[in-house]
Amino acid sequence: MSEIFDQINPPARLLMGPGPINADPRVLRAMSAQLVGQYDPAMTHYMNETMALYRQVFETQNQWTILIDGTSRAGIEAVLVSAIEPGDKVLVPVFGRFGHLLTEIAHRCGAEVHTIEMPWGEVFKPEQIEEAIKKVQPKMLAVVQGDTSTTMLQPLEELGAICQRYGVLFYSDATASIAGNPFKTDAWGLDAVSVGLQKCLGGPSGSAPVTFSERYVEVVRKRQHVEAGIRDAHHQDSAGQIIRSNYFDIPMILDYWGEERLNHHTEASSMLYCARECARIVLQEGLDACITRHQLNGDAMRAGAEGLNLKLFGDQDHKMTNVLGVYIPEGIPGEAVRTAMLLDFGIEIGTSFGPLKGKIWRIGTMGYNARKDAVLVTLAALENVLRRMGHKLPMGEAVDRAMAVYGQGQ
Incomplete structure (x- = not known):
């Protein structure tokens, strides 16, 4: 005999930890809206609005400002797995738990990962990161802005110019910090940013807004074309050169969000409503x-x-x-x-x-x-x-x- 459970009725909690937090009631209401088909004009309109809203949140003019369906970790993995080829050098400044997470994901992408570390409770000076870039000569600098494990906020303002000087892609995860601390994607020269909703944006975990510079998109598009040629030539033994993930393949996801709307996955509609409302509320406040x-x-x-x-x-x-x-x-x-x-x-x-x-x-x-x-x-x-x-x-x-x-x- 099967067991029948009661409806979900969580206890009343005031979540004053490092996240998740209580979602704004307006966000919860938006999530309860009825679904429409993923190619319905109403849905594609909401997708376009969501991109426009998050350009303002990220303070960017990047065309490619979209959502990855998944938690903030999904956004991190999508950024890294789509850009990193086996053997690429990645530099990760570690000053808390989430620097170690970036390191682990980059390792899983086959990168040659180099780390520099600060004691927990401290942050890096720009010259320390520049010195490591000169020594390592990485393809990418991957750094967390705000690490909730230590409560520290890593200054990013000078790192974009350093990365441009040495031809390095500049990526930051700002899940814990965006909308509660200054974050200026274009002014600071970032090529890729990923965040989540469950901190200062006032929503639940489950959608990862991301934004990409033209330089980042060019890198992943070029890799996509090379790998398509490898597949067409039936070089299965070259699997090490293939993007390992279908779900987190950024070029395919860009085609899904672009004007062509090429099918990649079924959009997580309720989470899109949620992410859109999070950004709308922040911008309504200013x-x-x-x-x-x-x-x-x-x-x-x-x-x-x-x-x-x-x-x-x-x-x-x-x-x-x-x-x-x-x-x-x-x-x-x-x-x-x-x-x-x-x-x-x-x-x-x-x-x-x-x-x-x-x-x-x-x-x-x-x-x-x-x-x-x-x-x-x-x-x-x-x-x-x-x-x-x-x-x-x-x-x-x-x-x-x-x-x-x-x-x-x-």
Whole structure:
């Protein structure tokens, strides 16, 4: 006899960790819209609108600004697998967990991967990256802008000019940072960018907006033509030169989004509605205003954390606006605090990975949750939990300090 389950009814949670966050209610409503066929004029119109909206989010004139159907990791893999041939040199500056992810995916593409590393909590100076580029002479520089594992924001402003000087493709994953921190695709000389929706864009995971320069598109199109010739010549033994993925084949996906609308896959319509609404909401607020809102609420959370007598993690001059790292106080059980926050107050905060596992909490203020009430409720709840677990702190100081920040920002 088959078992019948109840309808899905998730518990009420305020997601104040490093992501995902609570989706904006307008995004959830957009996702519930009825489906139409993928070649219906209404759908192709929505696709064109989505491209136009994300050009503004990415601050680019790139024609090829589209969606990869999948999580933010799908966007990363699509960018890398379509551009990298076996033996290509790729340079990855690693300053957190997601630099290691770029390294792993590039290895799987057959690249000769070179890494430079900084201690978690620090970022690279442009001259350090330039020195590595001169030494390695890579085809591509692949760097994360904002790494939630460390809460750090890698400066990118000078890297595009460096890459152009040495003929290097410049790719960045900005999933955790875009719309909450400045990101200027064209002004900074980026060739490829991939992001996700589940951070500052205020949506769920499941769609990966990407944008490509003409230089990147030329590289992957040229590779496509070469490989078509290999296949036509029946050189199956040259499989090492073939793009390994059909689903993440950027040239085929560009043909799907282009005027020809060549069939590649069935568009994830509900996620397209979702991604379109995320961008529409950000631009309705104003991109600069959205970044300022993240800065204000991030500053308030940081001031409140200091009011809880918590030590801040990492280089505060290079911290993302939208995620805060704080050391777990000595003698305080980190996971017990997170459990009490979740079960007693319905609030989720994050732990960390690798060398920071069990050492810091990560508290997010991003997307729909980058707002005053969410910050104040989180601080009040965390104060209560910490006090009951024996942490010494001044009563009411956290909310008072956050309120002072909001007073200055008004």
